[in-house]
Amino acid sequence: MKTYFDTGNAAMVEAAVIAGCGLFSGYPITPATEIAEHMSRRLPPAGGLYIQAEDETAALHICIGGALGGLKAMTATSGPGYVLYADPYGWAISAEVPLVIVNAQRVGPVSGITGAPGQGEFYLSRYPTHGGNFETIVLAPNSVQEAFTMTVEAFALAERFRTPVTVLADQLVTDGYASFAVPENEEELRALGLQVVPRRAHPGPDFYPACADIDIPPVVLGRGTGAACSDWTPTEEGYDTEDTVEQMRHARRLIYKIRAHRELVDRYDAYGLENDPDIVLVSYGSPSRVVLGAVKEARRQGLSAGCIRLQSLWPFQDELFRRKADYLVVELNADGQLAREVERAARYPVHFMGACGELPSTAELVRAIRRLERGEALPQSTDEREIR
Amino acid sequence: MFRHEVLISGFGGQGVAVAGRILGRSAVAAGLQATMLPSHGTETRGGYVRSQVVIADDDIDSPLVEKPDIFCALSQAAYTRFAQSAAQGVVLYDPETVATGPAPAARSTAVPARGIALESAGTALAANIVMLGVVLRRLNLFPADYAEQALRELMPRHAESNIRALRAGCAHCPHCAG
Incomplete structure (x- = not known):
């Protein structure tokens, strides 16, 4: 290396x-x-x-x-x-x-x-x-x-x-x-767990097959394949169509080729979940670095906290939010986007801590964990009734 | 295990980001872990710039500098904004550009960086590197040779004058009070 x-x-x-x-x-x-x-x-x-x-x-x-x-x-x-x-x-x-x-x-x-x-x-x-x-x-x-x-x-x-x-x-x-x-x-x-997938060219004629398979070579034009493609709904051969049955087939392929192979996409990292902590912090990207430090600090102070860091965002990993806990979502916006999605996926209370342009500090996060552990509301929340 | 936080802030054109980058790069070359977060406004010259450097002997969770061990205030605005955060550390400032004001941090140390830069490198532009020399000595984590090597790699055309500024900063350090 x-x-x-x-x-x-x-x-x-x-x-x-x-x-x-x-x-x-x-x-x-x-x-x-x-x-x-x-x-x-x-x-x-x-x-x-x-x-x-x-x-x-x-x-x-x-x-x-x-x-x-x-x-x-x-x-x-x-x-x-x-x-x-x-x-x-x-x-x-x-x-x-x-x-x-x-x-x-x-x-x-x-x-x-x-x-x-x-x-x-x-x-x-x-x-x-x-x-x-x-x-x-x-x-x-x-x-x-x-x-x-x-x-x-x-x-x-x-x-x-x-x-x-x-x-x-x-x-x-x-x-x-x-x-x-x-x-x-x-x-x-x-x-490093990495692979390089070489570019191939689909030989045709079923350029847009009616299936959810992956590892199908992509459409490449001008290689004698006879491939066609456009921004219109394609037939399996790649020609434009206005047939709604074909439209449904195309839509289902675009959706299910990904949904059916989620295990190849799903990625996350977790810390401190082994003892079913009361508070689970959720984040992705840069905030997750401060979150990890804050969770370690909170645990040193005797608080019951862990964290989940999403490494892949879409498709959303609903299953990660099934465990009983109060979830605290930390993101770099004030409107709570990841928080909204966690609220949809989780069956337990979801709290939100947003910041704009600047990461929250370790001290702020530890304070928030302490408040939640005491059953107190946070100053900010996705629930507008709790806005102070 | 140790973790040291260094904050350098001033305005665009003073070499705030360069100083942070050289500090981080030399720490990594010395076998340590380092992160450096630069933040800046839209302007290339003027505007506000900040480098947050974390140096540790293990993986770095948060790259944020929340309680700097050393804060280099290269402008009055930077001093006013961040001096309080370094209350438990030391603030290095050039009295020519920064008046420490009514709420100084516990330990503020004057470093006539501009003057030392003019004397050693022949240009006030090297004041950032003079400060870097003081920072290296204060941290005392690795020999300044690593920073000299980083200067040679990152600014080959101006390496020699900057190395003179770095050495002058290192040599000045024992004279820093606090």
Whole structure:
């Protein structure tokens, strides 16, 4: 392994190179600009293409073009650009185009504050386009090392499921520096639990089969396969159709190819759950780093606390919230997005602690755990009756 | 097991992020764990910048600097905002740019970084590296050679003048009170 001390942005670029990324197209935006910068230097010597687009919509459309031409493609942005991906994102979901999309979340809405972290696109990453009738795959790193590993994993999942995969990071992960290890050969790659899935081309003629199978090669145009694809509902051969039976078949494939293979996507990390703690903190991304420290501190102070950290966000892992506990969801927004989803999945009380642009402190979290253990309400809650 | 927190804050253009990056990189080169969170405004020059550096001998849970052991205040605004958080640590400031004000931290230590930088490196731009030298000595976790190596790697064209500034900062440290 080679060890670097660099940013999450740099780590994701190294990961993309190892994963065989053949095209990066993006439009600069803080805090993801460095990904484009590093890509422009790293990809061409590695045999890949770097194309700066005129805007985000074009960037993702260019990635789709590259992927349909047989290249593994990636783009990176922040919230204001991620929302502009809506149109091509849907295109890629429906035409089953493998892509990797990085969103370095910053505080919003709209432009918000450029250099401050946020977690406002939890639900947008579930529904990144209109029309419904699909599932999405979303991974969420909380460190520079994970920014590396999850980007490699995102490329593999994109290929296997023939779908765009979002790596939902945040400014602290992408801009933050830490040491990370990069494998230098196949063996070291496997030691990190990673694999590289080579790009293949579907030979046809059933480009969009009526099944929930994965590991079907993606559609590649212009290789003598006779493949066709568009933004319209496809027949199995890829031709446009207005048949609602075909529409239902297509929708069910987009949904169930992911739901039926969730074990390949589901990822989480837990700490201190072995003794059924009274309070379970739930988080993802950067807040989870402070949460872990706070839970350790709370336990040192004799409080009964544990934590769950989601490493994959979508499909949502409802089963993780079946254990009897008071759940405290900590996120970098004030509206409580993950909290809302945990409320849906859990059968026990769910509390919320939100922050905007700045992580909560260890002391604040330990105080919150203490209050909940005493049965007191928190100053903030998703229940508006409890807002002070 | 140990965990040390260093906060460096000032305005854009002072090398706040560079100093944090060199500190983290040299700690990792010395075999320790390190994280560095830079935060900044939109501007390249001016505006507010902060580097939060955590150095430990084991995995780092939270990369947040909540109670800095050392706080380098490179501007008045930074001092006003963060000095209180370093109440249990030490605050390093340049009296030329920071007036410590009515609510100073327990231990504030004046470091004439700008002057030392002009003298040693021939440019006030190296004041951040002078401060870094003082920080390294105060931390006393690894030899300054690792930081010199990081300077050579990260700023090859200006390495020599910055290494002079770093050494001047290290040499000044014993004279720091507090």
